């Protein structure tokens with residue numbers, strides 16, 4: 001059944017306290033609960049419960065009629081006239097954590113009990129109002145022979161076989177967590193600005209302790225940063241992080257007890273790449289920052305998910321910018337937004353950051369809710385200024401601490417703190433689709449007129465798209481490279497709007513959308529020389545990178561049409577290589593040409609049909625030409641970027657490695673992979689080893705390296721995930737599906753583990769020409785595996801359906817094959833609600 005935002009009604013009861021008592025056993029865990037309810041409005045008592053074996057239920061000690069359970073709706077409904085104004089509801093239920101392969105609620109991972117309750121997992125643990133606007137303090141007792149027993153809040157007492165915890169901060173059930181296992185801690189501590197001493201622990205399996213240090217350092221940096229940047233302190237005596245191997249998503253912000261996918265905790269130079277380290281720091285920050293934006297202030301209902309996720313992503317992006325390079329971080333974020341969110345917004349799964357209906361909320365933990373949600377906040381901040389933003393956030397924390405809020409509440413604090421009218425701005429939250437901003441220019445007598453037009457194409461269920469507020473940050477670069485106008489923010493509010501700049505000497509080039517000031521696509525005519533001018537001289541790193549990127553994209557698209565061009569790009573890259581050492585990270589970003597998926601997206605946006613094989617060939621040809629033209633400079637830089645001293649996962653070190661690997665990507669086309677071979681054998685860090693391995697696979701020279709890698713890392717699940725991922729990802733398109741098939745047949749393809757499943761399957765789906773093989777074998781392979789996983793783990797299955805969201809842009813042969821694969825999934829008996837919703841939406845819109 002579809003849930004609608006318009007149907008939200010306040011819950012008629014408040015909870016004074018929730019007490020839970022767990023007796024843990026793999027197949028027969030007993031959960032006893034006592035919930036103190038007090039009526040605050042009219043209505044029945046509705047509790048959620050799914051898959052529970054109910055042993056007893058009472059109200060103030062009197063038995064509750066078990067026929068009030070409506071198993072089909074997963075609800076228990078006790079009529080209002082059977083309830084006093086205040087009462088205690090008690091229940092005892094039995095659950096089976098070992099059978100819980102869906103990984104929501106209480107489950108086992110490698111012999112450890114753990115939980116995942118967001119969004120609606122708590123109903124798999126016991127009867128409860130499982131909705132985010134019902135908040136309560138919790139007391140939890142755990143009985144188990146596992147040595148470490150954890151829950152939310154502060155420990156009250158622990159003895160062998162037993163622990164009790166008290167969380168004084170009212171919270172919704174989705175923030176509940178419990179962990180029981182044989183775990184070892186990396187301990188540390190943090191003293192908050194007001195002097196509270198907090199005990200910190202990162203809990204891992206015995207033997208993993210040496211790999212958890214970076215996570216702890218990241219936590220301490222996060223706590224300090226949030227105090228400085230937002231004036232917010234931690235509010236309990238302990239903060240625990242636990243790493244688990246089986247997890248559907250990245251991590252979870254449970255109050256005082258964050259649970260993490262182990263890939264976002266464990267790292268050493270030998271086993272983790274620079275990208276892994278950066279993600280660990282960012283996600284540790286993200287979950288920690290949720291303590292204020294998510295936990296202390298939560299969401300009224302799940303339609304408001306971006307209230308906590310958009311804001312928390314925005315904050316983790318700020319954190320990473322401050323810890324590393326702000327320019328590189330911004331460019332990375334723009335790349336991900338385009339690759340994931342623009343893609344989503346352009347297809348059948350398009351939805352607004354705040355959707356108004358859904359069937360399965362877990363399908364809405366999307367790039368739109370997270371990443372676009374963060375972009376919208378970035379625009380707000382740009383419009384009200386840094387000071388206005390700080391005032392609005394202070395008001396938000398002040399006004400809403402302890403509450404479950406809406407996007408309307410969020411907008412209101414900005415209006416109240418800054419006086420700005422945000423009625424039109426709010427459309428960013430309620431309207432789906434990526435606006436297309438077109439620019440035409442008029443030049444005469446020292447006057448430049450910029451004519452802008454914004455247009456958003458219809459999206460599923462939303463035909464009309466009124467104009468939005470678009471902050472357009474721009475500058476002007478004169479023909480000799482001087483900046484004749486520094487960054488200026490234009491506020492576009494109409495469908496068409498013009499802005500004039502007068503008194504200019506010579507015609508400048510517009511450096512548009514500086515800092516990527518709005519999540520829009522840009523349509524404008526530019527010559528290769530103008531793009532090259534910006535690439536050489538723009539003062540804004542984002543716009544400068546964009547100019548080089550567009551130059552490359554145009555060259556690549558021309559090549560798919562049989563024009564072997566790209567001289568302007570090759571010349572511009574020559575200039576860039578000459579002073580690459582001054583800013584290796586930027587040079588590496590420019591050397592990494594647009595990927596095949598992005599080329600396909602751009603071709604489709606122009607109304608043409610992308611040909612995956614032609615795109616692959618075009619990109620390969622351009623790489624070859626660049627390599628031949630710049631062999632000397634690339635070789636010099638490859639050598640100059642060799643490691644200096646021990647590995648450090650910081651911005652400088654990773655910048656050097658990224659430039660080195662970018663050079664390797666070209667040189668391999670000339671040296672047949674000899675450098676990659678040597679680098680793979682000699683490198684002391686995973687960043688360079690994985691980079692070298694990927695190139696050896698692309699050159700079909702990988703047999704020895706893959707065997708060595710597997711022998712060395714057989715016992716390290718996270719590293720073996722990389723091994724499973726890079727093979728289908730980097731294989732030549734015509735071999736990718738066969739390779740994925742062979743890997744899937746291996747006994748160590750532990751497909752019930754979400755990391756392993758995703759590694760192999762998304763390795764293939766990210767190989768653009770391989771997945772979109774003209775014979776449909778990629779689509780069939782994916783469909784077969786989704787059908788196999790769905791009965792075991794619907795959440796992970798449903799998320800991976802999005803590989804099909806772009807099918808309508810390809811030729812009819814591919815479209816038909818992809819649709820047939822989707823219809824096969826749709827027809828599977830017993831298909832989960834999660835997967836069914838995804839497949840239906842994709843088929844309806846494709």
Ligand code: ARG
Nearest residue numbers: 118119249251252253362365
């Ligand atoms: N709140 C978590 C985060 O963003 C995500 C957990 C979502 N899990 C899920 N099964 N939908 O940090």
Ligand code: ZN
Nearest residue numbers: 286290309312
């Ligand atoms: Zn989050």
